[in-house]
Amino acid sequence: MPAVWAGGWSDDPAIEARVERLLKQMTLEEKLGQLSQYSGNMQTGPDTGRRDYKEMVAAGEIGSFLNVTGEQANRYQKIAVERSRLQIPLIFGLDVIHGYRTTFPIPLALSSTWDTELVERAARIAAMEASADGVRWTFSPMVDIARDPRWGRISEGAGEDPYLGSAMARAYVRGYQGESLSDPTSLLACLKHYVGYGAAEGGRDYNTTEIPERLLRDVYLPPFQAGVEQGAATVMSAFNALNGVPASANPFTLGQILRKEWQFRGFVVSDWTAIAETVAHGTAIDGADAARRSIVAGVDMDMQSDLYRTALADEITAGKVPVSIVDEAVRRVVRVKFAMGLFEDPYARIAPEKMLTPDHRQSAREAAEKSFVLLKNDGILPLKRGARVALIGPLADSAGNMLGGWSAKGEEADVVTLRSVLAKELGADVTYAKGTEISGGADGGFAEAIEAARSADVVILALGEDAPTMTGEAASRTELDLPGNQEQLLEAVAAVGKPVVLLLFSGRPLVLTRAVERAAAVLEAWFPGVEAGPALVRTLYGDSNPSGKLTASFPRSVGQLPVYYNHLSTGRPLPGEFDPNSIGSASKYTSRYIDQANSPLFPFGFGLSYTTFSYGPVKLEALSYSAAELDMGKAEVKISAEVTNSGLRPGQEVVQLYISQRGTSVARPVRELKGFRRVALQPGETKAVEFALGRDELAFWNIDMQDVVEPGKLKVWIAGSSKDGIPAELTIE
Template sequence: QPTGPGTGRTDYEDMIRKGEVGALFNITTAHQVNAFQHIAVEQSRLHIPLLFGLDVIHGFRTEFPIPLGLATTWDPDLVEQTARVAAREASSSGIRWAFSPMVDIARDARWGRMAEGAGEDPYLGELMARAYVRGYQGTHLDAPDSIAACPKHFVGYGAAEGGRDYNSTEISEHTLRQYYLPPFHAAIEEGAATLMSAFSALDGVPSSAKPFTLTEILRKEWGFQGIVDSDYTALGELIPHGIANDGATAARKAFLAGVDMDMVSSLYHDHLAKLVRSGEVPEAAVDEAVRRVLRVKIALGLFENPYTDETKEAGAMLHTDSVALARTAAEESFVLLKNSSVGASPLLPLPGTAKTFALIGPLANDRGNMLGSWAGQGRAQDVITLRAALNERIGSKNLRYAKGAEFLGGTDDQLEEAVKAAEQSDVAILALGENASEMTGEAA
């Protein structure tokens, strides 16, 4: 079921009392988490605690560079440290499950979700996958500051044709095993507790209903015993994919293929018991899926410690050393593509003779976009823009700022202002890029 702010749902409490909910996501404060958890543990028949998940992609309250940026550090230890900070902050709010890391290999820069992964190289993808899992899960999964990792999207999602998100993929088994599966395998070897199946179709069969990958490879070859959770509405989308005419058929095909938990579509909630009674789904298969879910909850220590200490939540955020780590990660992520010569010397580092600077571009003074896509609980108010930083460093009298253009389009007046600023300065700095909410991430 859709959960969290903005969905308009008001029946969570009743469903939890009836034991109809096993996990919730988009609940983001310890107080909210505890309110629902008390109902599950104290008022439901079986007293099984809930598992709370969230898209913790590159930080929770402290924001780090986007995953593609972190990958450019080529430093798994640094990435592990960033994931550890994210785990400490998220767990202080009761979040014990991160829908991360995204380990899809991506080789078409038109695909907006490339921003969430490590790029095109399987070896680097393996290193990053392991680093995230170690950082999120820590040395002991039942530690109060550990969260379950969820590598996604299994599998081939990053090969979407034409870079169009959700598009179909055609991948030979050789290419699948050589390039697309290794980062997932690395995450599982590192101990990832859960895994998310993809929206997309792989070789004509939706990934969330494909026994070959979900059962033959993941379960039988790799021995994975954790939760397989569908991506958002992936099971409901089996109908428009064309392999099911109704919700019951979609639920049956996804479940028998190997998906343990249905995110949002509510098809298991609505149909699975009936499918067991009709004999279309073996009761033993349901028992095994339940066992996998309980195994993760037990491993997280939720039965012994289901509640979150609300008094520690605020103090866990934005530690001085966490913010310093974010700065280090940002510095290490920078990629210098070219350093052209100006006269007899390269342009960088800038010469001491440069006194006046023009700062031009839509990202020069944009707090919100500095957070990147999937910014978790990051807040624009925390951001120091490039304009603010340069003002502090060289003084506002030496800085000429002009927006120059919008992300898409602009006016002649904006361009004239930018040209004038550049002409009146020793050095011009352009701050260009994408609109994080519309041009990168999901559906971009």
């Protein structure tokens, strides 16, 4: 399917004519310069040691910078458009992952809102702020599917599900790129990491991935395809080897799928030194061989390896790389530059006043509130005003951690912490004690924390991970319990006997099996951004009703991993798999653990509210449908259910649609998300929620590796999580 390019830039005849005129004027050295990108300031990977950038820009040897912003970007741009022979402007990129100056919740948290309009708005705000500081390209969204929370970069994506991941990918692209790439506030989106990076073996970053083609196409590719179809201008090739082939030199994924099947006309940039790393992978002999393999496979721009500029000319002279391949890569890069309007308007209008505005803060607060997931509540929440509070924990007043692991230009001074808001609102009725460090082992602060708990009516305990060191890139963990001695702090404080509200700050699902038992309420707050404090206080006191739902399953132990809801059945499935008491109750010879339940502690789609919701039966418009008509897009399966706010407070429910197919040529997952709606309901109010299943939702890659709708039995659930609901069944003939 051709991509729906923002502004139609990929099919503009005027742009194509300009591309060809420029290409004819370029020397080989200038062409290779357009395909070379370097980091100007901060390092986000191994350093190449190159620093003579001004001379290189003047010689036309650089096409793009990353990690260059503000007036420095304009200074480099001035050299490019005034001193270089062909005056080709530069593109400046940066890891704008969840906001620029206004830091939003981390992407995993944003996905937990299940609110694509809000995610699009967050991306638009990031684009407006970044472009006001000279940045016109973000290395986001990360759309890797991640089923193993040991992998630190699960924090940067939308979790374990391809349907939700695809919806989020489209939202980010719309927000970043806006209506036209030529808009000076447009930010080029970059889909990463293509492809399979999220399936790193053992959850260890940069590790090998083995993904059968059917699984690749059904699970790991759909969010990338969704982003391409939405119009993403760039794609980033990944570090990992996929089925033995480095992703940054893979002709099947880059050439066959991305270019031929999806008709992608933007350009591909490697991840940081990923081209050079093909030597370490063992497929390339040396740097020249690495450059040859990557550009032939379809990587257009070399990020930081400095191999295209230094090695490809000799490979072309030796006849190992056709110059036509280089020409096509250059076309892709300069086509985007023309579409961005850089040749007419290359300089950024630096405007710090457009950053961190009150409206942007308001959106960040709303995003944080909607991202919080209430995992447990024994009735202690919302808190009653007037109660004395003990605020304890190393994350209660940690501004830096609220920013998460990729905060772009966010600053600690921008953050409003939980402690600062509670102190302002409660005054003498709140007592603060840090208790311990995030990862330290000393218990010297325990006594103060215990004393604070004894003098309070309720304890708010703020625990979790250290965002910069424990989450994101190069932050894999083998143990997912609360780090350091935080578990011991929780036990000591809980032993006082006062109700404990556990606030969790993390970039991944944690193992909370013991912690949950000691708390009266548990709220997963992720790393919520600059408005952390106001959002948390409003939620704790009921001014905001939690509505977030998990997009990654929380395991009972690391030994369960990977654990995800949309798994296949087995020939000997465990009856009552979602029942934690099923351990030991079934036949020995079923697919189960002998020491723990199969089910996660908290499943995909789960999240509580201060109110309750009830679901009516699933209603079907018909009991049978034609597979052929569904496959041709001539029919839809229409279904609905009534959802009622059965509690006493207004609330928003994320209504989820799941399916399961049987009788097909290959086994299908026990459940698959195929739709969702955020529904606002007043107490006692009922709304009918309708869904339609068409080809996009029902097709899969069958035994013959064809993307088709097959005959079979179809179960359908409309429920509040992946473990709930009573299905209705129909036939696809």
